[in-house]
Amino acid sequence: MSIDPIQARPRLSLKDHKSDLINVERRLLLRGGLSLGAVSLLSGCSISDNEGIERALGAISRFNDRVQAVLFSGTRLAPTYTAAEITPDFPFNAYYPESKVRVIDGATWKLALAGRIADKTPWTLDALRTLPQESQITRHICVEGWSAIGQWAGVPFRTFLERIGADTKAAYVGFTCGDDYRSSIDMATALHPQTILALDYAGAPLPPKYGFPVKLRIPTKLGFKNPKHIMAITVTNDHPGGYWEDQGYNWFSGS
Numbered sequence: 001m002s003i004d005p006i007q008a009r010p011r012l013s014l015k016d017h018k019s020d021l022i023n024v025e026r027r028l029l030l031r032g033g034l035s036l037g038a039v040s041l042l043s044g045c046s047i048s049d050n051e052g053i054e055r056a057l058g059a060i061s062r063f064n065d066r067v068q069a070v071l072f073s074g075t076r077l078a079p080t081y082t083a084a085e086i087t088p089d090f091p092f093n094a095y096y097p098e099s100k101v102r103v104i105d106g107a108t109w110k111l112a113l114a115g116r117i118a119d120k121t122p123w124t125l126d127a128l129r130t131l132p133q134e135s136q137i138t139r140h141i142c143v144e145g146w147s148a149i150g151q152w153a154g155v156p157f158r159t160f161l162e163r164i165g166a167d168t169k170a171a172y173v174g175f176t177c178g179d180d181y182r183s184s185i186d187m188a189t190a191l192h193p194q195t196i197l198a199l200d201y202a203g204a205p206l207p208p209k210y211g212f213p214v215k216l217r218i219p220t221k222l223g224f225k226n227p228k229h230i231m232a233i234t235v236t237n238d239h240p241g242g243y244w245e246d247q248g249y250n251w252f253s254g255s
């Protein structure tokens, strides 16, 4: 990548990359009303190929993560709703169809712990049920363009992290799931009072489609950052990424 120091605008070789650029231009507009010219100025890159565009977008997305992290309030609450406002037939979503939902055996399941955690003893479902539980009625917002209100209950994640002796000064918490999904969040969001290790949906144990045995419910983040079927939790300073995050979705993705 190079920037033209005199003209300070991208060297576009439209001849070779016209259709790529049209696609990218469309993606930029969808993501944030940016044009190719704006991206090249913001990133200091000349945008002449797809690889360059990906790099420029990555740089902007990481900048955007830092801005969102600074703006995130650890105490400001997401809106809550009444029971009457709960969406009937809450949608299912995953990177596969509902017929492929993983059915995990709750009797043998154990939550594995790794990284910067003092007590890495795995947790059973029964043991999680002995911890304090909280219930919330909040809105789940999916990047695919739908949102729905549901009721989840479980252990406040802060309570859990404190209980296991997690290093709450670490930067990230990463999740790996029973369906090979992965996601990760910043520590401020992990400690937010509405972030819960959810065991129940609508007053009953999570059904498989909503993430049995446990999902992390985070009403301050977009749906894809609410991992279902959690198998392992890692507290770390190394950026863990995630299934959609690694494909270019903005990592912070506050909602």
Ligand SMILES: Nc1nc2c(c(=O)[nH]1)N[C@H]1C(S)=C(S)[C@@H](COP(=O)(O)O)O[C@H]1N2
Pocket: 090, 091, 092, 093, 094, 095, 096, 141, 142, 143, 177, 178, 179, 181, 209, 210, 211, 223, 224, 225, 226, 227, 228, 229
């Ligand atoms: N394990 C796992 N968690 C996941 C996903 C997934 O495919 N696998 N999809 C995410 C996305 S994109 C959304 S919108 C929500 C959907 O949750 P729901 O099925 O309870 O509506 O789960 C999120 N968590």
Ligand SMILES: [Mo]
Pocket: 093, 141, 142, 143, 144, 223, 224
């Ligand atoms: Mo989603």
